[in-house]
Amino acid sequence: MYFRKKQTVIYLRNEATKTYLTIKMKKGNPKLVMTNLKKAAPFFTSYGRIISYRYPQYHLIDNRLVKIEGDIKDSRNIDQSTTWALDDCNLQNIGTGKSLDLEEVTITKKKSTTIEYGVAGKQTDMNSDSQRFGVGISGKWPLVSSKLGRALLQDKKTNKMTFSQPGGKTKEAMYRWNAQQILSSIGKPFDRNF
Secondary structure (H helix, E strand, O other), X not given: OOOOOOOOOEOXXXXXXXXXXXXXXXXXXXXXXXXXXXXXXXXXXXXXXXXXXXXXXXXXXXXXXXXXXXXXXXXXXXXXXXXXXXXEEOOEEOOOOEEEEEEEEEEEEOOEEEEEEEEEEEEOOOOOHHHOEEEEOOOOEEOEEOOOOEEOEEEOOOOOEEOOOOOOOEEEOEEEEEOOEEEEOOOOEOOOOO
């Protein structure tokens, strides 16, 4: 039996100059420089790191390439201060034209009712602060509302997902990317819009 894995690569672009990142190897030391798209260096993501496709022993930290220490696949030994994430993003499904958005959720417990925020797919509005979220680039990551400054939590008893205050019987809901979808840690799609 033969198994072939395909790796998705990314090209890092400076929006202001419209140039791309490439790697020049000088005496075994990588140097980052800007170039055109044809000469752009491919990168891939793994466990929150941006890794050179041509030189997979190096990953991007700040504005330089640094040699990866230890086993590249051992996520337990990754210094979290060197990982990458995306902040204040609009997460849009191009097919449906919808983006993730905050949605009011009524929570009734015993005799009290509170209003929390959950998440749903709504028509994209690039100016809406309720459609802005922080996400990871690979591995498992929480979904964080930019407007509320909180991560999406799951109530262990009811399984409802809200951006409530941490504590009580809640746990942080973790997600990952796969095939351009947002999936739960057990592989379920976020919702029908995503």
